[in-house]
Amino acid sequence: MQKVVVLGVGMTRFGKYPDRSLKELAREALHGALTEARISLSKIEAAYVGNAVAGIITGQECIRGQVMLSGTGLEGIPIFNVENACASGSSAFHMAWMSVASGMYDVVLALGAEKMIHPDRTRAFQALKGAADVEELDKFPGGGKDRNNQSLFMDYYAMEARKHMELYGTSMETFAKIAVKNSRNGSLNPNAQYQKQQTLEDVLGSRIISDPLRLLMCSPLSDGAAAAILCSEKISRQLTNDPVFVASSVVYSSNSSGDMGPSNTERAAAKAYALAGIQPSDVQVAEVHDAAAPGELWAYEHLGFCAPGDGARLVESGATEIGGRIPVNPSGGLIAKGHPVGATGIAQIAEIVWQLRGHAGKRQIPGRVKIGLTHNAGGFLNGGSAAVAIHILTR
Amino acid sequence: MQKVVVLGVGMTRFGKYPDRSLKELAREALHGALTEARISLSKIEAAYVGNAVAGIITGQECIRGQVMLSGTGLEGIPIFNVENACASGSSAFHMAWMSVASGMYDVVLALGAEKMIHPDRTRAFQALKGAADVEELDKFPGGGKDRNNQSLFMDYYAMEARKHMELYGTSMETFAKIAVKNSRNGSLNPNAQYQKQQTLEDVLGSRIISDPLRLLMCSPLSDGAAAAILCSEKISRQLTNDPVFVASSVVYSSNSSGDMGPSNTERAAAKAYALAGIQPSDVQVAEVHDAAAPGELWAYEHLGFCAPGDGARLVESGATEIGGRIPVNPSGGLIAKGHPVGATGIAQIAEIVWQLRGHAGKRQIPGRVKIGLTHNAGGFLNGGSAAVAIHILTR
Numbered sequence: 001m002q003k004v005v006v007l008g009v010g011m012t013r014f015g016k017y018p019d020r021s022l023k024e025l026a027r028e029a030l031h032g033a034l035t036e037a038r039i040s041l042s043k044i045e046a047a048y049v050g051n052a053v054a055g056i057i058t059g060q061e062c063i064r065g066q067v068m069l070s071g072t073g074l075e076g077i078p079i080f081n082v083e084n085a086c087a088s089g090s091s092a093f094h095m096a097w098m099s100v101a102s103g104m105y106d107v108v109l110a111l112g113a114e115k116m117i118h119p120d121r122t123r124a125f126q127a128l129k130g131a132a133d134v135e136e137l138d139k140f141p142g143g144g145k146d147r148n149n150q151s152l153f154m155d156y157y158a159m160e161a162r163k164h165m166e167l168y169g170t171s172m173e174t175f176a177k178i179a180v181k182n183s184r185n186g187s188l189n190p191n192a193q194y195q196k197q198q199t200l201e202d203v204l205g206s207r208i209i210s211d212p213l214r215l216l217m218c219s220p221l222s223d224g225a226a227a228a229i230l231c232s233e234k235i236s237r238q239l240t241n242d243p244v245f246v247a248s249s250v251v252y253s254s255n256s257s258g259d260m261g262p263s264n265t266e267r268a269a270a271k272a273y274a275l276a277g278i279q280p281s282d283v284q285v286a287e288v289h290d291a292a293a294p295g296e297l298w299a300y301e302h303l304g305f306c307a308p309g310d311g312a313r314l315v316e317s318g319a320t321e322i323g324g325r326i327p328v329n330p331s332g333g334l335i336a337k338g339h340p341v342g343a344t345g346i347a348q349i350a351e352i353v354w355q356l357r358g359h360a361g362k363r364q365i366p367g368r369v370k371i372g373l374t375h376n377a378g379g380f381l382n383g384g385s386a387a388v389a390i391h392i393l394t395r
Numbered sequence: 396m397q398k399v400v401v402l403g404v405g406m407t408r409f410g411k412y413p414d415r416s417l418k419e420l421a422r423e424a425l426h427g428a429l430t431e432a433r434i435s436l437s438k439i440e441a442a443y444v445g446n447a448v449a450g451i452i453t454g455q456e457c458i459r460g461q462v463m464l465s466g467t468g469l470e471g472i473p474i475f476n477v478e479n480a481c482a483s484g485s486s487a488f489h490m491a492w493m494s495v496a497s498g499m500y501d502v503v504l505a506l507g508a509e510k511m512i513h514p515d516r517t518r519a520f521q522a523l524k525g526a527a528d529v530e531e532l533d534k535f536p537g538g539g540k541d542r543n544n545q546s547l548f549m550d551y552y553a554m555e556a557r558k559h560m561e562l563y564g565t566s567m568e569t570f571a572k573i574a575v576k577n578s579r580n581g582s583l584n585p586n587a588q589y590q591k592q593q594t595l596e597d598v599l600g601s602r603i604i605s606d607p608l609r610l611l612m613c614s615p616l617s618d619g620a621a622a623a624i625l626c627s628e629k630i631s632r633q634l635t636n637d638p639v640f641v642a643s644s645v646v647y648s649s650n651s652s653g654d655m656g657p658s659n660t661e662r663a664a665a666k667a668y669a670l671a672g673i674q675p676s677d678v679q680v681a682e683v684h685d686a687a688a689p690g691e692l693w694a695y696e697h698l699g700f701c702a703p704g705d706g707a708r709l710v711e712s713g714a715t716e717i718g719g720r721i722p723v724n725p726s727g728g729l730i731a732k733g734h735p736v737g738a739t740g741i742a743q744i745a746e747i748v749w750q751l752r753g754h755a756g757k758r759q760i761p762g763r764v765k766i767g768l769t770h771n772a773g774g775f776l777n778g779g780s781a782a783v784a785i786h787i788l789t790r
Binding site: 001023055063065066076078083094095098102103131135251252264381 | 447454456457470472480490498525527647782
């Protein structure tokens, strides 16, 4: 398989856009990526489009990518709609990567776009129920069936957070500190949905979503899109002297009963590190799936940034701040940047590309950044994540 | 890229299964394919799952493949959900093919499954609206917005049928003869939803759906699943001395305004023939997308089985009957076999594999069949199909 380069990335600011369609959001992200890639639309040979919930939110149950890209001038290419719940974007990116790595195409598009904001607010939560087994919702922690006023996934995060607190003595303040860090990073990111620096008091004083989770520890409902143009190394030589390589692209799903989400992350990460030929300690920057703050803490442990149970100490040490040993979620993460679910995975990749290229503005990691990682998780099945995607990008 | 072999295929009988879940249907197809492939489940390294409308029909908007495969013992592999409306199954097959052709995996699963039968019959038609641009439904032929009692796509087929009648003098009887042929083929296929041989009078006397289309010229609502196990040529040598090769796998989407569906088929077919190194006249058996009878007639012309406008003469000559020069839809096609949309593309491939291997029972094409083709179309956008997939299989 041949080496694959991320030539350019783009995204909309994540936010609440009741008056903008999926088409408009997708186009803005596409044009951002094309501009950065300095390549014309006509060079794109195939498109892989991630979206999770448009069927429920907008009624666009099928051909979502074709509709989003309709009128852009992208004609007569294969378009594939790829879904893996909150990991839809990174799954689409993985497919795009494979199509170039295989030698089948030279230049392809990975696009992720989502609208979750709807006048009927319960619709988004209804849609997110479909990211668990709908026949088994009564087995969901907290009982998912009647959760029409918020994401049932917060019950899962809360349950796992309580376990971590019991096992390792992790405190609610530690989770809050992750949210504080991500809000600070978001305040430096013009693409973030929330750009207000929150204090520890703000986070701890916000309303309870599912104990111990407070509102400001949770990712919001968001609209938004992100895009990446991928190409073969050969083509990249004609177009850039600053290539960012996909060193590994790994997607893991689990169906085994009783298998916990974090172990999917561990397994996917082990494979990704092996494929890239690196150790966890080589990672210089990471974007991880902080759908709620405890998710970021588990990611530290399961990605090997610290030992199991040492996540709280890593937070307290400041190592995951911009300027720390291993900055995590410099973009603001899902909590501050926002979480339009199908777009999230590609937005994570966009952030790492910008960090590697030194284009991350006020939130730029200092020093020469050569290795970055993204961790995107989606859905819930049999006690764990239904899909985990890990990408390692290098310069 | 390396050669890819279809090692085994399986499917449920298509039909109305109000009491069977997507899981049950998917499992039956999976086990059929595994049995035919003579391979254990543990060898499968990745799964590509096609489904179009579960979000609307069952509420399972996300992680459809993970849920379908839950409890089968398929653990810790990547599972990707692939959607392209009625071409979802063949798009998933294409992804599966690419993952083996690339050298990434040795053995993978392509699965397509759909439930369309629901106590609320309008739900399926609501879901199918999502296979067109929902923001533009008022531009749909016949005005799609209010079509809650039948598929809005039949208006498109009817409109195109009327054009063909005006242009070439094609008669309603010719469309009816295609339906008669497919019902006869279906009567020979134990997997067909409808196994009753219909007469010309039956077809012409059935109720009008959208003039000139009669009920028995249209594919029904169906539940069902189909599966295929694909592997590298190298692995196939250890497992079979009767390999069926994927000679070409082409998916084409269109966004160009005013671009007609048939021309997508022409362009996809031209590419598929070139990749396989064959001419249309080399094809010995084909399964084509007869969502309504006129669709089969256009497929004859656009796949090059006859000249443009000669479709009616081809029907009248009997060439597309089992035993004719170019048998089309020996399975009974979508009209008689049924059309659980996400499963259809893989069921077409299953039929061609069985025909090539001489395992098609009473509907077996006589003689040594070495080259077969499938044609699967999905969705409607800007005056044409949103996705067309062509596969050429050879022995």
